[in-house]
Amino acid sequence: MTEPLRPAAEGVRTRLFQVIFESDTPLAKGFDLALILMILASVIVVMLDTVDPLSAAYGEWFYWVEWGFTLAFTAELLVRLWILDKPLRYLRSFYGVIDVIAILPTWLILLLPGAQTLVIVRVLRVLRIFRVLRLMQFVGEGRLLVEALLRSWHQIFLFLFTVFLLVTLFASLVYMIEPPEAGFTSIPKAIYWAIVTLTTVGYGDIVPVTPLGQAISNLVMLIGYSIIAVPTGVFSAEVIRSIRADRYSDQACPGCGHDRHEKRALYCLKCGTWLDEETQDPHLAEPPSDTRKE
Amino acid sequence: MTEPLRPAAEGVRTRLFQVIFESDTPLAKGFDLALILMILASVIVVMLDTVDPLSAAYGEWFYWVEWGFTLAFTAELLVRLWILDKPLRYLRSFYGVIDVIAILPTWLILLLPGAQTLVIVRVLRVLRIFRVLRLMQFVGEGRLLVEALLRSWHQIFLFLFTVFLLVTLFASLVYMIEPPEAGFTSIPKAIYWAIVTLTTVGYGDIVPVTPLGQAISNLVMLIGYSIIAVPTGVFSAEVIRSIRADRYSDQACPGCGHDRHEKRALYCLKCGTWLDEETQDPHLAEPPSDTRKE
């Protein structure tokens, strides 16, 4: 969805486009807020409907509220498709797919009585919030983090591979040492234990009972407690690098050679020479007396 | 409470103001210390009173100690109100409300016999310590942290929203997979399990019992173990940025008024004017060829 979706050039559709797809008028902002609240409310209704006492008491009510949300989301999707020039392209986009997923399960109940169990699919509609956040430029804020993650993904992959190796080896070891009665009935179970231990979750549903098993457990816990420093350190360094890279330019002063200027600098902070990227020759550069950026 | 509360211009009240509201004389410091100790002691008494054996043995004693503290705090509040010129404004301020909350529950017992259960409200008096810490300039130290948090709140909000999404989706998934006997009786319960797992708390009161549920659990644990690096990295970077913000001076350029220069700057980075702290008049300032700050 890199290329913006264009509305047809009609009055009503254009105005609806501004309200539904954009976010810079008060009306559009109100629509966004209403949409977020409706999505959250509908997800909460789906969740509460799984609580037996509530379902017994208010099941009927939840049923009709669910249909109300489904009809509202269906109407919203139809309006979105009517507005756009290329509705099929929208349906194939990420947000289009999510829009369909948000309403499909309820409609399917009419056809398939068993579809009521598609709870997980109905919960997926929570992803629709992303669209609104993106409009509100929240997601843009997250790009710094995603870029920092991408730049350090080689190191994070190595970290997770090391965790995988440690988990595999310690799990096999403890599987051989501990009796099956302690819960270590297979290596996959032992891997579950090792991950529970290394990540410091520590459910306690499977714990070693032999002294040797507890000694290995001690080692796994200390390793898990220590190596969390690795992804944290790598990611901190990346975020700091991202922030700092923004500030300083590589440009050297043509007057004194000082080379650590902030990007916004127009004059060298050491000798006052005019900094100009195009004309590096100080004899030609003529600092305009009243021009300043920003 | 941005504008300082002023005492009436009488001798006793002024002196009491210095002792009670300020913190720069030995007497005022002693008063602060006594106040902290009294607050802590009264909160500890409230807590110990809930321990059945202690309550049975010393209940009477606790009752009278509680009344002692309440009378002392009431007297203190009355003195504070007497000292100030605008006592009603103080009562509406944050610390005024806390002062009232600290004594109200015990007085209410005289009117309402059931008010004894307002334990949580009585514990709120612990917030009174903030006032003393603020006087002692501890809270000023914390401003750096709060500012770093505020500046990164967009990213922290995105992080928490991602956590919320992950928790919702994994909880729904495990709710569908696990049998209700394992404790996953509803999605809210499954969300409780997902948060217990993702945050690496790991109570172990609800754990998956099917192989598929344990595999998803493994994934949630590894995600929780890894993404803790994100808020840590963001906050570390913010604290470092706060510290580095020290490198900028408050000095404005005498030529163009620009006021965000690094402390080591000798010339304005916007207009090249020589920066000199002593001679702010640009007509007098003459950049001497061999003078340099350090």
Next chain:
Amino acid sequence: MTEPLRPAAEGVRTRLFQVIFESDTPLAKGFDLALILMILASVIVVMLDTVDPLSAAYGEWFYWVEWGFTLAFTAELLVRLWILDKPLRYLRSFYGVIDVIAILPTWLILLLPGAQTLVIVRVLRVLRIFRVLRLMQFVGEGRLLVEALLRSWHQIFLFLFTVFLLVTLFASLVYMIEPPEAGFTSIPKAIYWAIVTLTTVGYGDIVPVTPLGQAISNLVMLIGYSIIAVPTGVFSAEVIRSIRADRYSDQACPGCGHDRHEKRALYCLKCGTWLDEETQDPHLAEPPSDTRKE
């Protein structure tokens, strides 16, 4: 294995060397990928074979698949040895030992019927993946992390020693306070509890039951929660230092031979000689008054 293993100068062997030991042709990359998949598949088979229901149903099948992998790895090892000029030196190297370990257990079953239990040894073949990752230059990415760890090992050792001291002292203390019925039957058991608590794993299989024991537990938990900041901070600082080490060039001073200059340096910081990458001859180098690198 610092010196590269050289193939004999024959056509087939040279080509096989390029495929098996190197990683820059499409064929060699395909071989690497196939090898990783085979290693993972064989380890997964070993693991699944320990799950009783699966072992009962597919035990026969697992047996033959295991033999298939063993024969394939054996053939691969023989080809590796045939290719190399010094096969014995390879067998003594880290990867040679792992290669032998990967196939030995299955062959030993022919001789020793009880060798089937060497599950842990068979799982070690997962280490073979390292060779492929090394070829793919993933391991090179990890060197930064390993170097950061090595440079901070003094501080990490001190941290772990402090953890060891805290664990020993708190474990002895709680051993004396808690009744044996709570599980604190010996100091080693109490150490297990202390590590479970300090690393925030918290299995819950041994927990203090006396108020004093719970108070000490509170202290241990808060300490464990706080001091995790120490290795994280040290390692973050080291990674940032590693990244920053990039700012130094390898260039030696033509005047005094000093070789640790920042990249932005124009003059040697030890003897003041002009640094110029092109003209390393100090007699020719003439610091031009208006030439500057960038």
Next chain:
Amino acid sequence: MTEPLRPAAEGVRTRLFQVIFESDTPLAKGFDLALILMILASVIVVMLDTVDPLSAAYGEWFYWVEWGFTLAFTAELLVRLWILDKPLRYLRSFYGVIDVIAILPTWLILLLPGAQTLVIVRVLRVLRIFRVLRLMQFVGEGRLLVEALLRSWHQIFLFLFTVFLLVTLFASLVYMIEPPEAGFTSIPKAIYWAIVTLTTVGYGDIVPVTPLGQAISNLVMLIGYSIIAVPTGVFSAEVIRSIRADRYSDQACPGCGHDRHEKRALYCLKCGTWLDEETQDPHLAEPPSDTRKE
């Protein structure tokens, strides 16, 4: 113990002093190593003696080994006292007290039969390792960390105070909500639960059972999971500041005013001018052609 302890000026005592109190000859290093091994061995014996099966089987043997270590440590202490000029001052120092504590419990058994239970005191001898580590200059490595901790103690205190406030308030809240059957029988118990939850330890011995209690639990877990970023960020920033402060001096170049030189720099890296702290006047400074530090 800031002032070094001086040996009496006799031959044997001086040589013993070098072996026992110093660490720069091979013999002294061997003595240090032997001492560390003996301390560790004696602590391990104390620990194993608390394991019932081992105590039953080897109790006699442990008893005599313990006496052997006690006699050896007593002899060592007597030699230390004989060597020094001011033995009483040594006995009052930190290491002197630890030395006495290390041997006292065993001797007390001769007088008081019940002293056998002083296990915790005997474990304190593990602190003697610090002396050896100090000699080996490990502790010096830790000073950076301790200084970083000290410089950030105001912020760490505020963090712990916030944790204390959160724990108190949430504990009181959950105490009121949860039934006593769930384990929340008093506020101190609820505080234990809140610390177990906030620090992400999660024993699971006390867990909320009501939906509201679990909702509050979710909140406490998310807070605990997030605010760990605060001490980590503060400490990371302090360590980075410590490392960086070491590298650069505040000194500006007398030639061009550049002010970001590494401390080891003798010449400005921008203009090659000789940097000299005493003679800041560039006309007087005469760069000596062959003098360089390092």
